[in-house]
Amino acid sequence: MDLGETPAGTAPGPRGDLGEIYLDECKARVLDEIRRIVRSGTSGDERAYRLMLDYPLRRAKGLRPALCIAVCRALGGEMEAVLPSAAVIELYHNAFLIHDDIEDGSLERRGGPALHRTHGIPAAINCGDGLLALTLAPLLANTSTLGLGRALRVLEIYARAVTESFEGQAQELAWIDEATWQLTDADYEAMVLHKTCSYSFVAPGLVGAAVAGADPALETTLVPFLENLGLAFQIQDDVLNLEEGRTAYGKELAGDLWEGKRTLMLLHALRTATEADRENALRILGKPRPSAGSPEERLRGLLGAMVEEKVLDEATRAAMTRYLDRLGESSGEKTEDEIRFLRRLIDDHGSIAHARAVADRRARAAEASFSLLAKALPDSVHLRFIGWLKDYVVRREW
Amino acid sequence: MDLGETPAGTAPGPRGDLGEIYLDECKARVLDEIRRIVRSGTSGDERAYRLMLDYPLRRAKGLRPALCIAVCRALGGEMEAVLPSAAVIELYHNAFLIHDDIEDGSLERRGGPALHRTHGIPAAINCGDGLLALTLAPLLANTSTLGLGRALRVLEIYARAVTESFEGQAQELAWIDEATWQLTDADYEAMVLHKTCSYSFVAPGLVGAAVAGADPALETTLVPFLENLGLAFQIQDDVLNLEEGRTAYGKELAGDLWEGKRTLMLLHALRTATEADRENALRILGKPRPSAGSPEERLRGLLGAMVEEKVLDEATRAAMTRYLDRLGESSGEKTEDEIRFLRRLIDDHGSIAHARAVADRRARAAEASFSLLAKALPDSVHLRFIGWLKDYVVRREW
Numbered sequence: 043m044d045l046g047e048t049p050a051g052t053a054p055g056p057r058g059d060l061g062e063i064y065l066d067e068c069k070a071r072v073l074d075e076i077r078r079i080v081r082s083g084t085s086g087d088e089r090a091y092r093l094m095l096d097y098p099l100r101r102a103k104g105l106r107p108a109l110c111i112a113v114c115r116a117l118g119g120e121m122e123a124v125l126p127s128a129a130v131i132e133l134y135h136n137a138f139l140i141h142d143d144i145e146d147g148s149l150e151r152r153g154g155p156a157l158h159r160t161h162g163i164p165a166a167i168n169c170g171d172g173l174l175a176l177t178l179a180p181l182l183a184n185t186s187t188l189g190l191g192r193a194l195r196v197l198e199i200y201a202r203a204v205t206e207s208f209e210g211q212a213q214e215l216a217w218i219d220e221a222t223w224q225l226t227d228a229d230y231e232a233m234v235l236h237k238t239c240s241y242s243f244v245a246p247g248l249v250g251a252a253v254a255g256a257d258p259a260l261e262t263t264l265v266p267f268l269e270n271l272g273l274a275f276q277i278q279d280d281v282l283n284l285e286e287g288r289t290a291y292g293k294e295l296a297g298d299l300w301e302g303k304r305t306l307m308l309l310h311a312l313r314t315a316t317e318a319d320r321e322n323a324l325r326i327l328g329k330p331r332p333s334a335g336s337p338e339e340r341l342r343g344l345l346g347a348m349v350e351e352k353v354l355d356e357a358t359r360a361a362m363t364r365y366l367d368r369l370g371e372s373s374g375e376k377t378e379d380e381i382r383f384l385r386r387l388i389d390d391h392g393s394i395a396h397a398r399a400v401a402d403r404r405a406r407a408a409e410a411s412f413s414l415l416a417k418a419l420p421d422s423v424h425l426r427f428i429g430w431l432k433d434y435v436v437r438r439e440w
Numbered sequence: 441m442d443l444g445e446t447p448a449g450t451a452p453g454p455r456g457d458l459g460e461i462y463l464d465e466c467k468a469r470v471l472d473e474i475r476r477i478v479r480s481g482t483s484g485d486e487r488a489y490r491l492m493l494d495y496p497l498r499r500a501k502g503l504r505p506a507l508c509i510a511v512c513r514a515l516g517g518e519m520e521a522v523l524p525s526a527a528v529i530e531l532y533h534n535a536f537l538i539h540d541d542i543e544d545g546s547l548e549r550r551g552g553p554a555l556h557r558t559h560g561i562p563a564a565i566n567c568g569d570g571l572l573a574l575t576l577a578p579l580l581a582n583t584s585t586l587g588l589g590r591a592l593r594v595l596e597i598y599a600r601a602v603t604e605s606f607e608g609q610a611q612e613l614a615w616i617d618e619a620t621w622q623l624t625d626a627d628y629e630a631m632v633l634h635k636t637c638s639y640s641f642v643a644p645g646l647v648g649a650a651v652a653g654a655d656p657a658l659e660t661t662l663v664p665f666l667e668n669l670g671l672a673f674q675i676q677d678d679v680l681n682l683e684e685g686r687t688a689y690g691k692e693l694a695g696d697l698w699e700g701k702r703t704l705m706l707l708h709a710l711r712t713a714t715e716a717d718r719e720n721a722l723r724i725l726g727k728p729r730p731s732a733g734s735p736e737e738r739l740r741g742l743l744g745a746m747v748e749e750k751v752l753d754e755a756t757r758a759a760m761t762r763y764l765d766r767l768g769e770s771s772g773e774k775t776e777d778e779i780r781f782l783r784r785l786i787d788d789h790g791s792i793a794h795a796r797a798v799a800d801r802r803a804r805a806a807e808a809s810f811s812l813l814a815k816a817l818p819d820s821v822h823l824r825f826i827g828w829l830k831d832y833v834v835r836r837e838w
Contacts, residue, residue, distance in 0.1 A: 083603050090610040141569060145562035164543035164613055167565060171539060172606035174572060178599035182592065190588055194580065201576035205481050208570035212488040215562050341739055344764075353763045358756055365751045366742075 061430035064423065068111050068128075069104035071121070075129035083176040093161060093169045094176075097136045100152035105275075107132045109431065110246035113264070116424035119254030123188060126180040127196050127249050134200075134241060137173035138207065140166055145215065146301045147331055188253060195252040203245035210237025218302045221328055223312045223320075227400055230306050231273055239272030263418070267411035267432075270404045275435040277401035280305040281394060282438075284385070299384050300331040300376060306400055308384070310393040323387055332375040341366060405436045459828035462821065466509050466526075467502035469519070473527035481574040491559060491567045492574075495534045498550035503673075505530045507829065508644035511662070514822035517652030521586060524578040525594050525647050532598075532639060535571035536605065538564050543613065544699045545729055586651060593650040601643035608635025616700045619726055621710045621718075625798055628704050629671055637670030661816070665809035665830075668802045673833040675799035678703040679792060680836075682783070697782050698729040698774060704798055706782070708791040721785055730773040739764065803834045 080094045107128035114124040142148070143156040144163055150156060158166035181200060184193035213233045217225070247268040251260060283298045284307060298305055312320055345362060348354040354362075388394060412432050419425055478492045505526035512522040540546070541554040542561055548554060556564035579598060582591035611631045615623070645666040649658060681696045682705060696703055710718055743760060746752040752760075786792060810830055817823055 083607075087607060087610060089614055090607065141565050145565055162617070163561070164545075165610075165617070167539050167543055168606060168609050168613060171568075171572075172603075172610065174569075175599070175602040175606045178595070178602065182595055182599055185592060194583060197576070197580055201573070201580055204573040204576065205570075208566060208573045209481075209485060209488065211566050212485060212491075212563075212570065215566060216487055219560070219563070341742070344739060348760060348763055351763065353759045354756060358752060361751045362746060365746055365749070 059430075060423070061427055061434055064112070064427040064430070065103055065105070065108050068108035069102075071111075071125060072104060072107040072129050072132055073098060075125050076133060079126075079129060079133065079176055079180055080173075083172070083179065090169070090172065093157070093165060094136075094173055096157055096160075096169075097139055097152065098132065100154060102152055104132065105431070106135055106242050106246045108427070109243065110250040112424040112427045112431075113247045113250030114254045115250075116419055116422055116428060117251055117254035117256045117260075119250065124250060124253045126183065126187075127253060128246070130177045130180050130200070131241070131246050131249065133173050133177050134204065137170040137177075138241070140170040140173070142211070145211070146297070146303075148297055148301070150297075192252055192255060196249050199245050199248045199252060203241040206236040206240035207238075210234065210240070213237070214304065217304045218327075221324060222304070223309065223324060223327075225304060225309050227306060227309070230304065230309060233304075234273060234276045235269060238276045239269050243268040243272035243275070260418070263411055263414045267408055267415060270408035270411065271432055271435060274401045274404040274408060274432075277306055277397050277404070278436050278438065280307065281397055281401070284388065284394065296381060296385065299381050302327045302331075306397040307388045307393040310396045311384075311388045311391045314391045314393075315387055319387055323384055326376060326380040326384060329374065329376045329380075332377075401436055405432065408432045457828075458821070459825060459832055462510070462825040462828070463501055463503070463506050466506035467500075469509075469523060470502060470505040470527050470530055471496060473523050474531060477524075477527060477531065477574050477578055478571075481570070481577065488567070488570065491555070491563060492534075492571055494555055494558075494567075495537055495550065496530065498552060500550055502530065503829070504533055504640050504644045506825070507641065508648045510822040510825045510829075511645045511648030512652045513648075514817055514820055514826060515649055515652035515654045515658075517648065522648060522651045524585075525582065525651060526644070528575045528578050528598070529639070529644050529647065531571050531575050532602065535568040535575075536639070538568040538571070540609070543609070544695070544701075546695055546699070548695075590650055590653060594647050597643050597646045597650060601639040604634040604638035605636075608632065608638070611635070612702065615702045616725075619722060620702070621707065621722060621725075623702060623707050625704060625707070628702065628707060629798075631702075632671060632674045633667060636674045637667050641666040641670030641673070658816070661809055661812045665806055665813060668806035668809065669830055669833055672799045672802040672806060672830075675704055675795050675802070676834050676836065678705065679795055679799070682786065682792065694779060694783065697779050700725045700729075704795040705786045705791040708794045709782075709786045709789045712789045712791075713785055717785055721782055724774060724778040724782060727772065727774045727778075730775075799834055803830065806830045 076098050077095065080091055110128040110131055111121065111124055114128075115121065139151060140157050143151055144158045144166060148156050149159065154160075156166075157169065161169075177200070181193070181197050184196055187193075188196070210233050214237060216222070217233075244265060247264055248261065251264060280298060280303075283305075284296055299308070312323060315323065345354065345359050349356060349359050409432060412429060416425060416429065474496050475493065478489055508526040508529055509519065509522055512526075513519065537549060538555050541549055542556045542564060546554050547557065552558075554564075555567065559567070575598070579591070579595050582594055585591075586594070608631050612635060614620070615631075642663060645662055646659065649662060678696060678701075681703075682694055697706070710721060713721065739760075743752060743757050747754060747757050807830060810827060814823060814827065
């Protein structure tokens with residue numbers, strides 16, 4: 043299947059899955075485009091160039107640009123016309139991930155250490171800002187290739203998505219920071235609509251439609267489809283984050299619990315727990331996650347070194363360690379036992395089943411919107427990919 | 441003087457300085473505009489709103505938007521037309537400062553603690569991203585108020601400035617990270633042209649000119665003026681950073697030395713120092729700055745508590761403290777004595793005089809470009825403010 047040439051679908055290839063092949067082919071084109079944009083914006087600074095391509099070159103699905111391309115092409119638009127905007131969406135996504143990983147204290151991303159762990163927080167923040175800066179030139183160049191009207195519409199969609207994504211992120215951080223837990227499923231969904239759905243689903247779809255010059259009336263079908271798709275995706279993402287022992291999933295295991303993220307599962311478990319369990323859970327959630335090189339860890343290391351250098355005797359070290367342990371219990375960091383307690387609470391209260399039910403409801407709503415779209419549009423490999431995507435978001439395993 | 445109404449200058453007011461009054465009046469208008477933009481982008485999230493206005497509401501000169509407004513109005517443009525773009529430049533500046541303070545490990549900003557120290561790194565990173573996101577809508581709204589041609593030109597100028605500022609920042613971080621010191625004055629100036637001059641001087645001036653619909657030929661005079669102005673400003677900024685004991689200056693004292701920044705003064709001192717002094721200076725510069733809450737600092741604090749709780753006797757505490765001191769000398773963080781050594785090296789080698797000479801050269805070049813501008817434009821309070829600015833950047837004391 044050559045997306046640049048063939049308008050219609052082909053039979054499933056050796057990997058047996060139209061969607062996976064479509065994703066792979068889009069990813070290759072988008073990566074080339076990203077290389078071009080980053081190369082032009084780093085004017086020969088090899089170090090900055092390599093840093094900006096670090097996350098994009100790791101194992102990733104590339105759902106966002108593929109969705110953008112598929113919507114555009116299903117509506118009769120051209121690959122060449124949509125490619126720069128699709129690449130911009132992926133650039134923004136990578137900038138968001140780099141900053142998000144610092145904000146959440148995440149250790150892993152896409153099967154490797156998070157960027158701030160390999161290159162330090164300063165370089166990682168600046169790298170994210172650099173990726174954000176590089177999104178503007180391709181969107182402005184659209185004025186020549188797409189014409190003013192379509193180019194400005196793409197810019198409007200982009201501006202709205204990045205603002206909403208900031209708002210959702212601010213909301214999530216505030217909930218963690220202020221120990222908020224009395225939240226409904228609707229509160230969670232409203233946050234996710236801003237934080238994730240807007241830039242990851244709504245914007246890619248609307249940008250694709252704008253580049254194709256689609257009738258604005260189509261948005262009344264397209265937006266609910268994209269929103270439901272995004273909600274189902276994020277809930278499944280949260281469920282996957284909880285499931286331990288899977289090696290195919292690139293994020294650290296149960297990272298959301300270490301980070302105290304207010305997922306549907308956690309909120310459901312907190313709502314339905316006994317008061318004692320809830321109090322314990324909130325106490326745990328209020329503690330920071332242990333960070334590599336945390337003061338406590340380094341403190342214990344220093345004490346060991348002092349014993350070796352005979353600055354400290356073993357008995358005093360033991361007394362000091364007990365003191366630090368007591369301190370750790372009252373004001374320290376989350377422990378593995380505590381994460382297991384949260385995990386068990388979620389299991390005991392059927393909170394994963396609850397979240398899956400919400401995701402299924404969203405997936406069915408997306409299904410209904412998709413049927414309307416499929417009736418309005420001619421059959422194509424692109425339309426079929428969009429249909430594949432709506433099933434994939436809830437059945438994927440990484 | 442009412443910048444919104446009066447086209448011509450007035451006599452110096454009670455504060456006796458046309459420039460200061462012009463800055464204050466611009467600042468009031470720009471702050472109102474920033475409040476409007478931030479309010480519209482945070483959709484009622486009071487917490488996010490307050491965080492985003494934290495730096496803008498601190499004591500600051502507001503040079504960048506005032507320059508933008510003055511250039512526009514000196515060329516016949518209107519305050520209402522340029523205000524949103526001037527506010528966007530100030531929003532970007534504040535986003536840059538928030539991220540820069542995290543990257544540099546700065547403790548203070550504009551007379552108060554840096555944002556990441558009061559609200560944590562996660563909220564501060566996201567706040568900067570939010571301010572960046574909010575720059576887009578006003579620039580897009582320009583298409584209605586300024587017309588497509590001027591609005592797109594402003595967007596182009598903005599896109600280039602934010603990319604160059606990322607590149608300059610990446611360069612400066614890389615020099616510190618890779619312990620680079622064999623740099624010429626020209627290397628420093630090339631970095632500053634990207635990091636600071638581009639978004640702080642060139643872009644404000646060019647945006648002002650674009651909003652006024654100025655003849656593009658004017659840029660051949662305007663750009664060298666703005667670049668020289670920016671270079672003189674940044675060198676003076678670096679000199680002020682070194683000068684201790686001044687209370688009017690909002691940044692922490694000699695922060696650049698703690699951060700290891702490659703300023704003209706430091707580079708000159710390293711070039712002209714004896715080999716032994718240079719080696720010592722490079723050893724010091726290679727050490728991190730002490731951070732509030734570092735493990736060593738925390739351990740010293742805990743030792744006191746442990747003595748009080750009789751976990752530790754006084755003699756062992758003294759031995760442990762000596763151990764921590766030794767650790768600090770060999771592999772730890774920069775000490776105040778070491779910063780004084782760097783400061784003395786700069787004094788002994790006349791490096792401040794060297795930097796001032798470069799700044800003066802840049803100020804004279806700006807003076808020459810300004811004469812050309814002044815001949816080409818009618819007299820106005822705006823033109824006179826621009827003339828005031830070129831003297832101010834080298835004689836200012838905060």
